Amino acid sequence: MVLNDKRIRIIVGHFGSGKSEFSINYAVKLSQVKKKVVLADLDIVNLYFRSREKEEELKKLGIKVIGSSIKGLAADLPAISSEIYGPIQDESCDLVIDVGGDPNGARVLGMYSNYFTKDNYDMFFVLNGNRPETQTVKKSIEYLRKIENTARIQVTGIVNNTHMLKSTTYKDVLKGQALAEKLSQELNIPIRYISVIEKVVKDLPDNLEGEIFPIKLYLREEWMV
Amino acid sequence: MAKVLMKGNEAIGAAAIEAGCRYFFGYPITPQSELPEYMARELPKVGGVFLQAESEIAAINMVYGAAGAGARVMTSSSSPGISLKQEGISYIAGAELPCLIVNIMRGGPGLGSIQPSQTDYFQATRGGGNGDYRVVVLAPANVQELVDLVMEGFDIADQYRNPVMVLGDGMIGQMMEPVELRKPKPRELPPKDWATDGTKGKRKPNIINSLYLAAEELEAHNKRLQEKYRKIMENEVKVESYKIEDADVVIAAYGTTSRIAKTAISQLEKEGYKVGLIRPITLWPYPYDEFDKINDKCKGILTVEMNSGQMVDDVKIAVKGRFPVYFHGRTGGMVPTPNEIIDKVKKIYGGEM
Structure with a gap:
């Protein structure tokens, strides 16, 4: 349940793990039960396929999107907006922070670390077992720890987001689940969500650790696989 | 692997x-x-x-x-x-x-x-x-x-x-x-x-x-x-083509735009249109000969590119004046949509281009 998570949800992970799709879907789900939802796109790594591209669509659902301080430009400048200080401190706000990939992307979190307390934030580590760099427990731990060190806060939950885009099958999800379980045991961090495209949900067993979180692909055009 | x-x-x-x-x-x-x-x-x-x-x-x-x-x-x-x-x-x-x-x-x-x-x-x-x-x-x-x-x-x-x-x-x-x-x-x-x-x-x-x-x-x-x-x-010529022997309109596109064209074609087929595709995989050497296989009844070739019209010159060389050659392009980082292509193909069908 998104309502059981802390007020500030920070989404991190290895580059290309699906953080933005998860963040958008999470914000949409949250907007169905909460009034003041803000999605802050702090991605300073990617230039294409960023959650801020969906600002118009999300606005219609009542979600406020914070992107770069440089408006309307597809610029490769690592500029972020100071607007984010509002929802970080406003306790009536539910905030989802979509962070850029890898420790490089997590660096921006460092400057807000004073605002995060163990009572007000969750940090979810999005794991895609089909990405070459996060196929083993050892490598996944490496990424997770490096991201924590750079962000100066701790991961509180794992999101198994193992997929093959639109051709994902339950096998991909279960392969990722096995990896997520080992990671979870090794680090004593719970699996919070299993993020999976809607059509695969019915093929999944119902005894998996973590909540099954059906997602739509907002950032893939119809001609993309 | x-x-x-x-x-x-x-x-x-x-x-x-x-x-x-x-x-x-x-x-x-x-x-x-x-x-x-x-x-x-x-x-x-x-x-x-x-x-x-x-x-x-x-x-x-x-x-x-x-x-x-x-x-x-x-x-x-x-x-x-x-x-x-x-x-x-x-x-x-x-x-x-x-x-x-x-x-x-x-x-x-x-x-x-x-x-x-x-x-x-x-x-x-x-x-x-x-x-x-x-x-x-x-x-x-x-x-x-x-x-x-x-x-x-x-x-x-x-x-x-x-x-x-x-x-x-x-x-x-x-x-x-x-x-x-x-x-x-x-x-x-x-x-x-x-x-x-x-x-x-x-x-x-x-x-x-x-x-x-x-x-x-x-x-x-x-x-x-x-x-x-x-x-x-x-x-070393490499090319992919789709139903050009029988098509009323043939789209020529490469790279990303060819994928958008394919999405447009499958939509057009559902509506009963016969649309083929020539997708050059090598741009040099160019697959000029492939265009010879297009049937004589074809109404025209639509070249789709993310530019103001460049490959369209090679398409004109390739068709040797057998068919009219039309162009649809977007620039500046804009990506064409399947619907834009569908509209153009319908216009060629209707003789409006």
């Missing part, structure tokens, strides 16, 4: 290393910087060299040097950076050296934008540098094909002692897709007995050069080059 998910730019790096490339010289530029970043991380692990040069011009000349010494070597950039490399590419073509050059195109002219484009078709296929030279130009439409063409590209370069360019738009570089690294069909590659890798006291020194001061010698060199290009045109 099982399929993994990779971003186009990373996949180029993985494919190049798998193909035995151990030297990368480049200079970062959006939207291809993930590639040098990948090479910086991965090449040292396999005993290779990644070097970020002081400029694009330096990088292409490092490629010239390494290729001359017989190494499998590559560089990459995006449009304005590729412009800077043109002098070096002409030298490499003149000196007949194999190498791989990747251009992940962005909007132009000038600095343009960082969004996807296909505006370097002329530059790639007509030669942006001086002299009568040709570069083999490979245009992948998805990340798997990108990987396959990078690997085969090194072999084509070695077989003909010629630079090969992989031409992708920003979307191909930035897009994440499933890939599998698989070896291309083996080719018989000639020994690099021309390389400047040390005489060991056993032979005369090899010389790598593109300077021929005697007119007769330079003409003979050019004749040799043209003979080689003729062989490449004979042997």
Whole structure:
């Protein structure tokens, strides 16, 4: 349940793990039960396929999107907006922070670390077992720890987001689940969500650790696989 | 190897290393910087060299040097950076050296934008540098094909002692897709007995050069080059086509736009339209002959590109005036939508174009 998570949800992970799709879907789900939802796109790594591209669509659902301080430009400048200080401190706000990939992307979190307390934030580590760099427990731990060190806060939950885009099958999800379980045991961090495209949900067993979180692909055009 | 998910730019790096490339010289530029970043991380692990040069011009000349010494070597950039490399590419073509050059195109002219484009078709296929030279130009439409063409590209370069360019738009570089690294069909590659890798006291020194001061010698060199290009045109054309024998309208598109065209075609088929597709995979040599297979009743050819109309010239050459040739393009980083293409095809059907 998104309502059981802390007020500030920070989404991190290895580059290309699906953080933005998860963040958008999470914000949409949250907007169905909460009034003041803000999605802050702090991605300073990617230039294409960023959650801020969906600002118009999300606005219609009542979600406020914070992107770069440089408006309307597809610029490769690592500029972020100071607007984010509002929802970080406003306790009536539910905030989802979509962070850029890898420790490089997590660096921006460092400057807000004073605002995060163990009572007000969750940090979810999005794991895609089909990405070459996060196929083993050892490598996944490496990424997770490096991201924590750079962000100066701790991961509180794992999101198994193992997929093959639109051709994902339950096998991909279960392969990722096995990896997520080992990671979870090794680090004593719970699996919070299993993020999976809607059509695969019915093929999944119902005894998996973590909540099954059906997602739509907002950032893939119809001609993309 | 099982399929993994990779971003186009990373996949180029993985494919190049798998193909035995151990030297990368480049200079970062959006939207291809993930590639040098990948090479910086991965090449040292396999005993290779990644070097970020002081400029694009330096990088292409490092490629010239390494290729001359017989190494499998590559560089990459995006449009304005590729412009800077043109002098070096002409030298490499003149000196007949194999190498791989990747251009992940962005909007132009000038600095343009960082969004996807296909505006370097002329530059790639007509030669942006001086002299009568040709570069083999490979245009992948998805990340798997990108990987396959990078690997085969090194072999084509070695077989003909010629630079090969992989031409992708920003979307191909930035897009994440499933890939599998698989070896291309083996080719018989000639020994690099021309390389400047040390005489060991056993032979005369090899010389790598593109300077021929005697007119007769330079003409003979050019004749040799043209003979080689003729062989490449004979042997290396790659094209995918779909239902062109029976189509009322044929779309010509390559790279990302060809995928959008396919989506449009499947929608049009549902509505009863007969639309074919010619997708050049090699932009040079161009698959001119494929257009001869289009049936005489065809109402017209629609070329779709992310530019103001460049490949459309080759389409006109290819159809030899048999059909009217129409064009639909978006520029500046705007990507055409399937609906735009559907509208144009319907207009051609209705005689409104």
